[in-house]
Every structure is written in C-alpha cells, then in structure tokens.
Amino acid sequence: MIYLDHNATTPLHPRALEAMLPFLRERWGNPSSPYRFGSQARQAVEHARAHIADRMGCAPEELVFCSSGTESDNLALRGVAGALRSRGDHIVTSAIEHHAVLTTCEALEREGFRVTRVPVTADGVVDLDLLAASLCDETILVSVMHANNETGVIQPLEHIAAVTRKRGIVLHTDAVQSAGKLPRRVAELGADLVTLSGHKLHGPKGAAALYVRQGTPLTPITTGGAQEHGVRAGTENVAGVVGFAVAVALAFEDADAEGARLGALRDRLECEVASAVPGVRINGRAAARIPNTSSLSFQDIDGESIVLGLDLQGICVSTGSACSTGDPEPSHVLRAMGLTPRDAQGTIRLSLGRETGEGDIDATVRALTGTVARLRQISSVSRMTDGGPPGGQQG
Amino acid sequence: MGDTADSSVPDPGALPGPVLFYNEVVIDHFMNPRNVGQLADADTDGFGLVGDPSCGDQMKLWIAVQDGRIASIAFKSFGCPGAIATSSMLTALAQGKTIEDARQITDDDVIEALGGIPEKKRHCSLLGVCALQAAIEDWERRRP
Numbered sequence: 433m434i435y436l437d438h439n440a441t442t443p444l445h446p447r448a449l450e451a452m453l454p455f456l457r458e459r460w461g462n463p464s465s466p467y468r469f470g471s472q473a474r475q476a477v478e479h480a481r482a483h484i485a486d487r488m489g490c491a492p493e494e495l496v497f498c499s500s501g502t503e504s505d506n507l508a509l510r511g512v513a514g515a516l517r518s519r520g521d522h523i524v525t526s527a528i529e530h531h532a533v534l535t536t537c538e539a540l541e542r543e544g545f546r547v548t549r550v551p552v553t554a555d556g557v558v559d560l561d562l563l564a565a566s567l568c569d570e571t572i573l574v575s576v577m578h579a580n581n582e583t584g585v586i587q588p589l590e591h592i593a594a595v596t597r598k599r600g601i602v603l604h605t606d607a608v609q610s611a612g613k614l615p616r617r618v619a620e621l622g623a624d625l626v627t628l629s630g631h632k633l634h635g636p637k638g639a640a641a642l643y644v645r646q647g648t649p650l651t652p653i654t655t656g657g658a659q660e661h662g663v664r665a666g667t668e669n670v671a672g673v674v675g676f677a678v679a680v681a682l683a684f685e686d687a688d689a690e691g692a693r694l695g696a697l698r699d700r701l702e703c704e705v706a707s708a709v710p711g712v713r714i715n716g717r718a719a720a721r722i723p724n725t726s727s728l729s730f731q732d733i734d735g736e737s738i739v740l741g742l743d744l745q746g747i748c749v750s751t752g753s754a755c756s757t758g759d760p761e762p763s764h765v766l767r768a769m770g771l772t773p774r775d776a777q778g779t780i781r782l783s784l785g786r787e788t789g790e791g792d793i794d795a796t797v798r799a800l801t802g803t804v805a806r807l808r809q810i811s812s813v814s815r816m817t818d819g820g821p822p823g824g825q826q827g
Numbered sequence: 828m829g830d831t832a833d834s835s836v837p838d839p840g841a842l843p844g845p846v847l848f849y850n851e852v853v854i855d856h857f858m859n860p861r862n863v864g865q866l867a868d869a870d871t872d873g874f875g876l877v878g879d880p881s882c883g884d885q886m887k888l889w890i891a892v893q894d895g896r897i898a899s900i901a902f903k904s905f906g907c908p909g910a911i912a913t914s915s916m917l918t919a920l921a922q923g924k925t926i927e928d929a930r931q932i933t934d935d936d937v938i939e940a941l942g943g944i945p946e947k948k949r950h951c952s953l954l955g956v957c958a959l960q961a962a963i964e965d966w967e968r969r970r971p
Contacts, residue, residue: 733905737906740849814903
C-alpha cells in the first residue's frame with residue numbers, strides 16, 4: 433500500500449507507541465487520584481505538557497489537552513464567544529476553514545453572533561485587506577487557519593496578528609496541518625489560541641491541545657472536574673498525551689530536513705504529473721505551501737473516480753471535494769479559490785509523510801496517468817480526448 | 828475481562844473487501860464499463876443527454892434501432908464510480924431489448940442487476956435510465 437493521505441491522519445511513530453504502552457498496561461492510574469499510583473500518571477501528563485511546551489515555545493500552563501483538533505477549535509471559538517459576549521458579537525473567519533471552525537461558526541450564528549467569512553485569492557490566501565476592513569468595534573475573535581488542509585496553502589498569520597493585536601481582538605489559528613511540518617514555535621505565530629493535534633504528526637488519535645496565551649479570556653465548554661486548569665473537565669488521556677509529546681519531539685528533531693525532503697518529493701510529483709497529463713491544475717501553486725501537500729484538479733473527470741481507481745491499485749489519496757462523504761457540494765475551499773464546481777469535482781489531494789519515498793511518487797504518477805486517461809476515455813465532457821477547445825464543452 | 832480476543836472486533840490486518848462500499852460487480856463495471864464510446868452520426872437513431880444538477884454528473888447515450896430492437900448502444904459518462912457503473916449496467920441491460928422492454932427498465936432494475944449500491948449513490952442510477960428514455964424519445968421524433 434502506498435499511503436498519500438497524511439493530512440487525514442498519519443501512522444503512529446513506533447517510539448510514540450512504545451512510550452504509551454506502559455500507561456495502557458501497568459500505569460493506568462487516574463492522574464487526579466490522591467495516592468502515589470495516581471501521581472505517577474499525573475507526572476506523566478505534566479512531563480508531556482512540559483515537553484510539548486518546550487518544543488512549541490510556550491509555558492506548560494498555556495497548553496490545554498483535549499481529544500481532537502475539532503474539540504480544540506470548538507473550545508477556542510465557543511470559549512472566547514462565551515467569555516466576551518458582553519463586549520461584542522462579531523466573529524471573523526475565512527472562507528476556507530476546516531468544518532470544525534465553519535460549522536461551529538454557524539452554530540454561534542444561531543446563538544446570535546454575527547460571522548464574517550473573508551474570501552481568499554485565486555491562490556487560496558486570505559485577503560488581508562478585506563480581513564482588516566471587516567473588523568469593527570464589536571469584533572471579539574478572528575479565526576484563520578495556519579495551513580489549509582486541502583491545498584496546504586500557508587496563511588499570513590503574522591500579518592493578521594499585527595492587526596488583531598493592535599485592536600485588542602483575540603486571534604485563533606488551527607495549526608493542525610502545519611505543526612511539526614514547519615519548524616515554527618506556537619508563540620511565534622502571533623496568535624492567542626493555537627489548535628494542535630497529535631495524529632497529524634505521527635502521534636496517537638484522541639490527543640490534541642489548545643495553546644492559550646496567558647490572559648486570554650476563555651469560558652470552559654465542558655463542565656465537571658478541575659482538570660486542565662478548569663478549562664477542560666474530564667479525566668486526562670494519559671497514554672495519548674505521552675505519545676503526543678514523543679511525536680512532537682520527533683517532529684521538531686528534523687523538521688527542516690524532513691520538510692526539505694518532502695518538498696522535493698512533492699515538487700517532483702507535481703512536475704511529473706504536469707508533464708505526463710494534460711489538463712491538470714495545481715491548486716495554490718503560486719502561494720507558500722506546507723511541503724507535503726498537493727491539490728490537483730483534472731479536467732473532465734470526477735475526483736472520487738480517481739480515488740477509487742487508485743485505491744484499486746493500492747494507493748490511498750483523497751478527494752479535494754467533499755462529495756465522497758455524501759455531501760454533493762464540491763469543496764468549499766476550491767470554490768472559494770474560484771474553481772468551477774466541475775473543476776472542483778475533479779480534484780484530488782495527495783499528502784506525503786515520513787514513510788513516503790521516491791519509489792512511491794513514481795508509482796503514483798504512473799498509476800495516476802493511467803487512471804486519468806482511462807476516465808477521460810469514458811467522460812462525456814472530455815475536452816482532452818475530443819480535441820475540443822479548453823474551457824468549451826463538447827456535445 | 829477474558830484473555831481471548833473479542834470475535835466481533837475486525838481483524839486489523841484485513842482491508843474491507845473488495846473496495847470501500849462497492850461490491851465486486853460494481854467495481855467490475857467501473858473498471859471495465861460495457862459499451863463505452865459513441866455511435867457515428869450515420870448509425871445513430873437516438874441520442875440522449877442528461878445531467879444531474881445535484882452533483883454535476885452527466886451522461887450521453889446513443890442507440891441504433893433495428894426491427895424495433897436496440898441493436899447497438901454506447902455511452903459516455905462524467906461522474907463518480909456509481910455513475911459510471913450504473914451507466915454501464917444500464918447499457919448492458921438495454922442491449923438487444925425491444926424498445927418497449929427497454930422503456931420499462933427502472934433505476935431499481937439497474938441497482939438489482941449490480942447487486943446493490945450504497946444508499947447515497949442510488950440517485951446515480953437514475954442518470955442512465957433518464958438518458959435511455961431521452962434517447963428513445965429522440966428515436967421516436969426521428970422516425971419517418
């Protein structure tokens with residue numbers, strides 16, 4: 433199997449697994465218990481927190497562990513909305529956010545908040561001028577992701593932070609796709625709240641975090657015990673955060689070298705596909721991107737058919753469009769970048785990772801070339817095989 | 828807690844077969860679709876073009892009619908695996924049938940012949956049926 437869907441999830445690093453096992457086998461105590469067997473688990477959690485904080489460049493007490501990137505996004509958005517409701521009712525986000533942010537914004541709209549979704553350029557970068565212009569006295573929160581999950585395009589966080597800081601607006605960023613892929617420390621992003629997730633960087637599923645800059649107002653969204661400084665009640669996922677910490681350490685150990693390696697592989701993939709296959713568009717190519725992600729739109733064919741064609745050859749990629757999950761709407765990210773619904777429908781995402789090698793790229797290009805050609809033979813809208821004018825439609 | 832493995836837990840080493848939620852017949856019609864292509868204008872007695880605005884899928888279908896039967900049939904399809912497989916199966920069912928019998932083919936017939944398709948892909952099978960109906964109507968209009 434060739435796995436090229438690392439933006440969906442990554443394999444657990446063997447060293448992360450090893451570090452986790454004692455806490456699943458022998459040291460299964462509750463960190464909140466008042467005896468030494470409990471303290472042992474407490475120590476493991478706090479050690480993991482200190483470890484991640486050190487790598488991320490923040491204080492340990494600025495990290496709140498939770499169960500997923502989605503929960504972390506929810507805590508950031510609902511937490512700030514709840515804390516600052518009396519100060520304002522306006523939230524600014526972008527048109528290309530993950531559903532964890534967009535759907536939460538819709539829920540907040542139903543609770544009376546106003547939400548502005550800032551558009552992006554054709555390359556998938558948030559329009560800074562429009563973002564600045566959308567801010568008003570009632571704006572309490574701006575949430576813009578660091579790297580987009582579909583295109584890999586990096587958003588100008590520092591520029592956004594410069595604006596929000598000046599106006600005293602809380603800034604949240606979902607950095608699950610960039611953390612560990614870019615040699616960046618959380619605090620350097622300039623955001624007050626940063627979402628991180630373990631399983632996107634070879635850690636376990638079920639372990640994630642929200643960085644909360646000291647002094648950022650945040651209302652808890654789960655109530656119960658006093659865990660996580662009272663911000664996130666619930667017994668800690670001890671083994672999970674231990675594995676998360678090991679994965680973060682490993683990612684930062686060689687982020688530069690691994691980033692360069694993946695970037696070269698990704699560029700090779702795009703170069704070879706573009707020369708072997710006509711009618712392909714590389715989304716976000718002109719923008720800065722995380723090095724492992726490639727979003728490719730193939731004219732005249734459907735992305736889900738490409739995904740199945742590749743799956744039958746043992747290659748895992750995903751669609752750029754949400755259609756495969758039963759949602760008939762093509763990807764909101766690609767539509768926001770100006771792609772037609774049909775071009776968005778013909779998009780796949782390839783995301784490379786630690787175990788991807790040159791041979792995987794070459795095999796994928798070969799399989800992709802064959803699959804695309806076959807589907808275009810079948811296609812009723814084919815501009816590529818009928819020799820029709822690009823952009824025109826046959827029939 | 829017993830120490831034998833729970834038999835209801837799937838074997839982590841086994842991939843669900845054959846692929847995703849499609850059965851082997853559907854996969855076969857996706858990988859080796861029957862009657863793909865188009866008939867020459869001179870050989871075409873009826874042509875149908877339909878689109879599914881809900882998901883952007885589109886299908887073109889050509890028929891040649893001899894002695895009241897569908898003598899040849901060809902299609903081209905833009906869409907997901909479900910759209911391609913159901914289009915293929917529809918042409919396989921219609922091939923050789925009398926116009927009256929071909930007109931009776933329903934989306935359920937196509938799905939049954941494929942041995943079932945996922946619920947959210949059921950609408951795909953309508954595309955082929957509608958394209959065939961359109962081609963038959965076109966054939967009727969063209970008749971001297």
